Amino acid sequence: MTAEIQNSIGRLWLIALTPLVLLGALLVVIVQTWPGDAIGVSQYPPVEELSFSAAKLRPNEISLTVFNDGPDTVTIGQIQVDDAYWAFTSDGGTVLSHLQSARLTIPYPWVEGEQHTVRVVTSTGATFDHEISVAVETPRPDLRYFLAFTLIGTYVGVIPVALGLLWFPLVARLGRTGLAFLLSLTVGLLLFLMVDAGQEGLEMALVVPESYQGVMLFGFGVFGAYFGLELIGGWLRGKRQATNTATSGWALALLVAIGIGLHNFGEGLAIGAAFALGEAGLGTLLIVGFTLHNTTEGLAIVAPLARDRVKIGELVKLGVVGGAPTIAGAWLGGLVYSPVWAVMFLGIGVGAIAQVVVQIIRQVVPDGPVMRFLSTAPALSGLSVGFVIMYATGMLVG
Amino acid sequence: MKRWSRRSWLQVAGLGSLAGGATRIASRSVGAQESGDDVPQRPHRMGALGRVSTESFDPSVFLRTWNFSDLPQVERERFYRETPRQDGTVLREYELFSVDREVEIAPGVFFPAWTYNGQVPGPTLRATEGDRIRVNFLNQGSHPHTIHFHGWHPPEVDGSLPEHEVRPGERFVYEFDAEPFGVHLYHCHATPLRRHIHKGLYGTFIIDPKDVGGMVHREPADELVMVMNGFDTNFDAENEVYAVNTVAHHHMHDPIRVRVGQLIRIYLVNLTEFDLINSIHMHGMFFDVMRTGTQLKPSETTDTLMLCQGERAVIETRFRYPGEFMFHAHQSEFAELGWMGLFLAEEDRRDS
Numbered sequence: 001m002t003a004e005i006q007n008s009i010g011r012l013w014l015i016a017l018t019p020l021v022l023l024g025a026l027l028v029v030i031v032q033t034w035p036g037d038a039i040g041v042s043q044y045p046p047v048e049e050l051s052f053s054a055a056k057l058r059p060n061e062i063s064l065t066v067f068n069d070g071p072d073t074v075t076i077g078q079i080q081v082d083d084a085y086w087a088f089t090s091d092g093g094t095v096l097s098h099l100q101s102a103r104l105t106i107p108y109p110w111v112e113g114e115q116h117t118v119r120v121v122t123s124t125g126a127t128f129d130h131e132i133s134v135a136v137e138t139p140r141p142d143l144r145y146f147l148a149f150t151l152i153g154t155y156v157g158v159i160p161v162a163l164g165l166l167w168f169p170l171v172a173r174l175g176r177t178g179l180a181f182l183l184s185l186t187v188g189l190l191l192f193l194m195v196d197a198g199q200e201g202l203e204m205a206l207v208v209p210e211s212y213q214g215v216m217l218f219g220f221g222v223f224g225a226y227f228g229l230e231l232i233g234g235w236l237r238g239k240r241q242a243t244n245t246a247t248s249g250w251a252l253a254l255l256v257a258i259g260i261g262l263h264n265f266g267e268g269l270a271i272g273a274a275f276a277l278g279e280a281g282l283g284t285l286l287i288v289g290f291t292l293h294n295t296t297e298g299l300a301i302v303a304p305l306a307r308d309r310v311k312i313g314e315l316v317k318l319g320v321v322g323g324a325p326t327i328a329g330a331w332l333g334g335l336v337y338s339p340v341w342a343v344m345f346l347g348i349g350v351g352a353i354a355q356v357v358v359q360i361i362r363q364v365v366p367d368g369p370v371m372r373f374l375s376t377a378p379a380l381s382g383l384s385v386g387f388v389i390m391y392a393t394g395m396l397v398g
Numbered sequence: 399m400k401r402w403s404r405r406s407w408l409q410v411a412g413l414g415s416l417a418g419g420a421t422r423i424a425s426r427s428v429g430a431q432e433s434g435d436d437v438p439q440r441p442h443r444m445g446a447l448g449r450v451s452t453e454s455f456d457p458s459v460f461l462r463t464w465n466f467s468d469l470p471q472v473e474r475e476r477f478y479r480e481t482p483r484q485d486g487t488v489l490r491e492y493e494l495f496s497v498d499r500e501v502e503i504a505p506g507v508f509f510p511a512w513t514y515n516g517q518v519p520g521p522t523l524r525a526t527e528g529d530r531i532r533v534n535f536l537n538q539g540s541h542p543h544t545i546h547f548h549g550w551h552p553p554e555v556d557g558s559l560p561e562h563e564v565r566p567g568e569r570f571v572y573e574f575d576a577e578p579f580g581v582h583l584y585h586c587h588a589t590p591l592r593r594h595i596h597k598g599l600y601g602t603f604i605i606d607p608k609d610v611g612g613m614v615h616r617e618p619a620d621e622l623v624m625v626m627n628g629f630d631t632n633f634d635a636e637n638e639v640y641a642v643n644t645v646a647h648h649h650m651h652d653p654i655r656v657r658v659g660q661l662i663r664i665y666l667v668n669l670t671e672f673d674l675i676n677s678i679h680m681h682g683m684f685f686d687v688m689r690t691g692t693q694l695k696p697s698e699t700t701d702t703l704m705l706c707q708g709e710r711a712v713i714e715t716r717f718r719y720p721g722e723f724m725f726h727a728h729q730s731e732f733a734e735l736g737w738m739g740l741f742l743a744e745e746d747r748r749d750s
Contacts, residue, residue, distance in 0.1 A: 075506065076506070077504065077505065077506035077507035077508075078446050078447060078504050078505065078506060078507055079447070080638075080735070083731050083734065083735060084731075084734030084735065085446040085447070085504065085646065085647065085734065085735060085736065086447075087447045088447060094506070121504070121507055121631065121638060122507075123506055123507060123508055124507075124508060124631070125503075125507055125508065125509055125629070125631020125632055125638060126631070126632055127631070127632045127638060
């Protein structure tokens with residue numbers, strides 16, 4: 001009998017592998033007898049693509065990382081800075097094959113606060129431009145750099161969320177209608193963030209090197225985060241029910257905090273990245289705008305807790321979960337930025353928020369029809385007010 | 399200064415690569431391997447990095463070459479023959495052919511050019527006023543071409559109308575008398591005209607004034623041919639490379655050597671496409687200008703001369719001081735994109 005089982009397992013393997021082996025054979029045939037030859041496809045010119053992933057400005061020096069995301073080899077012929085040929089060095093040579101990158105260093109007396117355009121001229125005369133919109137010296141990743149990012153992250157992420165949490169005593173005194181209003185308002189806030197992050201993520205997805213298929217990465221982030229949180233949510237609820245504390249409000253608040261945290265991580269990443277690319281002069285107004293904007297996020301976190309008894313420690317925990325990722329994001333963005341990661345995290349933020357929205361609606365309307373709830377006065381006005389608040393504070397940030 | 403918004407942050411963050419990410423189909427595959435991986439580190443002395451191979455075209459040789467004078471006699475006769483005529487003039491016969499060829503216009507940057515005799519600019523033709531010019535033209539290129547000469551000639555050899563186009567593989571003979579004296583040009587006049595010219599089908603046509611009664615009209619001089627040109631390598635109707643005689647910044651590395659006190663005569667032709675004008679500025683001196691070279695007396699003395707497309711001039715000067723002197727377009731952009739070089743003026747060696 002064992003031999004028979006082994007025999008059948010062997011056959012299963014055979015069945016599983018046969019198509020793969022045949023596929024391999026097909027690939028060999030294609031490569032050997034390139035069908036393009038027959039119609040002269042191999043005569044076609046090479047497709048050259050280059051993208052820039054990071055720019056660093058030091059006194060009298062511009063350095064850029066170029067990345068070949070096209071199918072064919074690209075040979076860098078010359079570099080122009082502001083329409084002038086300039087000497088340069090490359091740590092990866094000038095011949096870049098598919099997915100290869102090199103760091104170009106150009107000794108150039110750039111002018112602080114002004115715009116510069118670096119242009120790579122390839123051996124075929126194709127040109128690829130990188131614009132440095134506002135030239136400022138790139139901060140070096142030292143302790144002060146870390147502290148600066150930490151401070152910005154704190155201003156933009158942690159403090160506003162914490163301030164929002166301070167509304168908890170008020171939230172706890174709300175009646176049924178008031179709570180419905182507040183939760184709807186939270187949904188409105190979150191929907192705004194979702195659309196906003198979705199737009200940003202997709203915009204960025206379109207500019208990452210094509211090989212990385214930005215939109216797919218974004219979609220992966222969205223669905224991954226949604227179902228990941230769904231899983232965590234189920235686990236949290238199960239745990240709470242097991243200990244019989246039956247406070248689904250806490251679980252929901254935590255989920256909201258996680259969702260907002262992921263979103264803020266993406267935001268932090270972008271802030272850090274703007275520094276890393278040598279592009280940003282951070283205005284005070286901008287930080288103020290972010291701070292106001294993000295305060296509403298704290299409110300969103302505490303809303304589900306209205307009916308619960310919550311310890312200060314737990315509030316702090318929620319604040320950290322929601323706000324602190326901004327700092328981590330800023331660090332990561334500033335140190336190892338790549339637009340590819342930004343797309344991923346913006347996608348994750350969108351998925352997380354979508355999941356949170358669904359969670360909140362589930363809590364408010366455990367089994368009744370959702371649409372009927374949404375068309376009640378408190379819900380509708382909550383949604384609208386939430387959206388308007390975000391819109392108005394969003395205007396401060398542009 | 400630009401105001402920064404949250405959205406523009408995010409955009410900036412992703413979009414460094416916006417412009418760079420654009421896909422572009424290169425014109426042709428090239429053998430760019432010469433430039434190799436080795437990028438030397440050197441201080442910035444205005445100009446492109448590295449050197450262009452001078453194996454197939456050396457701008458320093460082109461400068462003082464006309465009627466194929468750079469070729470050994472036997473080979474020269476394949477392209478140029480002189481036959482004296484009864485009236486004392488000369489029949490000058492040229493073999494010109496058009497051919498597609500990739501030319502290196504800046505170190506490591508190759509341009510898919512259309513050329514006369516495999517070079518851009520085409521060979522410089524030089525005759526004396528009244529000579530008979532006979533150009534046997536063979537089109538070996540992939541498109542119809544012509545040769546349109548500036549100067550007096552009958553309409554049949556004008557090379558400008560559709561019926562004048564010489565199709566690939568076909569021949570045509572352009573025959574006319576060389577008139578008037580001056581510095582002229584020739585170029586392809588097939589349509590689309592702009593493309594046929596900016597792809598490289600042009601050259602210089604010098605007609606020397608006739609010797610009347612034993613009078614030498616132009617003093618002997620160190621004569622230089624300079625064609626101001628540009629190349630649009632990415633087909634955006636703007637030049638990425640400018641130069642005299644094609645190779646960007648060539649004379650920054652290989653200065654034009656001249657003698658202090660000797661008469662220098664430059665035959666300057668502007669064949670830059672896309673830009674309305676081009677110019678020459680010479681450092682540390684002034685020069686005499688004979689526009690189009692059709693007068694023997696200078697019309698002006700200056701150190702900066704502007705020429706429209708197709709305009710040309712004879713320039714004469716003598717270096718007063720030894721040493722390096724820059725010359726370049728006074729459009730700074732053109733200068734930094736390749737149209738810049740050096741003269742090296744040396745004292746006459748006195749063998750004591």
